[in-house]
Amino acid sequence: MSLSEITADAGVEATYIPSADFPTESIRHAATECPAATDAGATEVISEPVGTDSLSTSVLLLGGMTVAQKAIGLARNIAFCGLLLDTELGRWSLANSFLGLAAPLVMAGLPGTFGRYVEHYRAKGQLRQFLLSTSVACAVISALCVILLYVFPSSCAWLVFGDSRKTELVRLTALALAAVVAFNFLAELFIAMRQARLVSITQFVNSLVFAVVGVALLAGTSLREEALIHAFLVANVVSFLVGCHGARESWRSLPSDSRRLGQRELWSKMVPFTGWIWASTLLINLFETADRFMLVHLTPGRFGSADALVGQYHCSRVVPLMIVGLACMFATVIVPYLSHDWEQGRRDVVSRRLNLSMKMMSLGLTWGSAVVLAGAPLLFGWVLHGKYDAGLDALPLTLTYCTWFSIGCVTQTYLSCAERTSLISVAYLLGLAANIVLNFVLIPTLGLSGAVTATAVSNLIALVLIQLYNIRLGMQVDRGVWIAMVVPMLICLGTLPALMGSMIVAVLAFRGRWYFSPDERRLLWDGVRGPYERVRGRLRVFGV
Numbered sequence: 001m002s003l004s005e006i007t008a009d010a011g012v013e014a015t016y017i018p019s020a021d022f023p024t025e026s027i028r029h030a031a032t033e034c035p036a037a038t039d040a041g042a043t044e045v046i047s048e049p050v051g052t053d054s055l056s057t058s059v060l061l062l063g064g065m066t067v068a069q070k071a072i073g074l075a076r077n078i079a080f081c082g083l084l085l086d087t088e089l090g091r092w093s094l095a096n097s098f099l100g101l102a103a104p105l106v107m108a109g110l111p112g113t114f115g116r117y118v119e120h121y122r123a124k125g126q127l128r129q130f131l132l133s134t135s136v137a138c139a140v141i142s143a144l145c146v147i148l149l150y151v152f153p154s155s156c157a158w159l160v161f162g163d164s165r166k167t168e169l170v171r172l173t174a175l176a177l178a179a180v181v182a183f184n185f186l187a188e189l190f191i192a193m194r195q196a197r198l199v200s201i202t203q204f205v206n207s208l209v210f211a212v213v214g215v216a217l218l219a220g221t222s223l224r225e226e227a228l229i230h231a232f233l234v235a236n237v238v239s240f241l242v243g244c245h246g247a248r249e250s251w252r253s254l255p256s257d258s259r260r261l262g263q264r265e266l267w268s269k270m271v272p273f274t275g276w277i278w279a280s281t282l283l284i285n286l287f288e289t290a291d292r293f294m295l296v297h298l299t300p301g302r303f304g305s306a307d308a309l310v311g312q313y314h315c316s317r318v319v320p321l322m323i324v325g326l327a328c329m330f331a332t333v334i335v336p337y338l339s340h341d342w343e344q345g346r347r348d349v350v351s352r353r354l355n356l357s358m359k360m361m362s363l364g365l366t367w368g369s370a371v372v373l374a375g376a377p378l379l380f381g382w383v384l385h386g387k388y389d390a391g392l393d394a395l396p397l398t399l400t401y402c403t404w405f406s407i408g409c410v411t412q413t414y415l416s417c418a419e420r421t422s423l424i425s426v427a428y429l430l431g432l433a434a435n436i437v438l439n440f441v442l443i444p445t446l447g448l449s450g451a452v453t454a455t456a457v458s459n460l461i462a463l464v465l466i467q468l469y470n471i472r473l474g475m476q477v478d479r480g481v482w483i484a485m486v487v488p489m490l491i492c493l494g495t496l497p498a499l500m501g502s503m504i505v506a507v508l509a510f511r512g513r514w515y516f517s518p519d520e521r522r523l524l525w526d527g528v529r530g531p532y533e534r535v536r537g538r539l540r541v542f543g544v
Helices: 025-032 055-083 086-106 111-123 127-151 154-161 167-192 196-220 225-253 263-298 306-316 318-343 347-383 389-411 413-417 422-446 448-472 479-493 495-509 518-541
Strands: none
Touching: 055 086, 055 196, 055 318, 055 347, 086 127, 086 154, 086 167, 086 225, 086 263, 086 306, 111 127, 111 167, 111 263, 127 167, 127 263, 154 167, 154 263, 167 196, 167 225, 196 225, 263 306, 263 422, 263 448, 306 318, 306 389, 306 448, 318 347, 318 389, 318 413, 347 389, 347 413, 347 479, 347 495, 347 518, 389 413, 389 448, 389 479, 413 422, 413 448, 422 448, 448 479, 479 495
């Protein structure tokens, strides 16, 4: 799951650091988000920025855009897989992963502070100075990094593509990185200023332009992976220009600063927080991208081209990453409700809600993954003409670890409520260490299967650690939660076992107390009975 794939299809993700398909950054945002700070000398907020949207409006806008973007993203990714060879798709996947890894690094984590400090400095009458200082710092640091990458591409070419001769591809990726950084900066700013319309519009434009330009270049030119890098560059430039209009209006609407903000005062506050965001984002991105880069460097010749294996792996992740995106969106939605219960001292309610969410998500995603497996031969055989058979073989285990990762997205919200997000980083750090060790052992002997197995095990380790940290901080966990963490293993057994197994577990779960507690069964029944009675009442009107 890469921080690479955020911009184009993220939907509700609160922060962008793209590659083109995966919403991991929302996890970092949820983990680091906290209320705007106020100092003793802070004054009340003077005014709202132009275009500020209410919470309900934001949810509706982002929710609607999410549906559209997911549809565009799925169609786009399938088209890319169909138009490219697996080697070409593999090189695009590596470039895409590098963009997701590099973008937050070259920005030094500065845009990630906006959600924390925009309202803080608005209340103190210093917002303009804050934005100018962080903008200049981000621009200078990012420009230096991009220039260095463009002038000295050989080392990066070896690290990313396993071939120091691919310098031109690195230079093109460096230009795309500059565009990604510019767009991400505006996206973070719009989110912090609660301008949901601008977020939705620019995000939708990014996804649509990337799809249209990418398919057009692949179909109409001889460019292959270069076509997608060009398209991604164009998409981010266009989105940035669209966003600049809204940014200009917002800037004009800001009141003049009433107090001077000293640079020492600013950076003494910013550097520790920025460093934490930078480190946590790097950790999550490394956790997500390690398997692909290790495939490039550790794959023996008997398994064929490493680029081809990465391309096969990329294709196997197209649908599973949509599942992860929906889970991250759900985690983002429930955080305010859990936080409210937490602040009211109802820790037991938080535990019950998370327990039920995990159990339902485990059953739902396992059954949904089985449906994906049932339709996979049609997608891989008919639509993609059998070019990605290795990706099809890797699909069950890919779906399994994406399901575990999705459950983890929800489970870790307890640590966020407890303000112990550092433990989330510890869990992913240990998971990353396990991933690296297992990849060193398994890739030389099993190839792609080894990389997917290593990633699956590391995701399970991270999930178990997060749950253990939750228990240590007071979360009440019953036996059904641990069973829910095991249920996704049914996906590895294939379509029929996963379908039948998840349905049998769902039926038996309502008998006894081994999965759902009596209170959970009652709550689920009440949730179903209400809509059922309403539908039944409407049917009676028509004499049915």
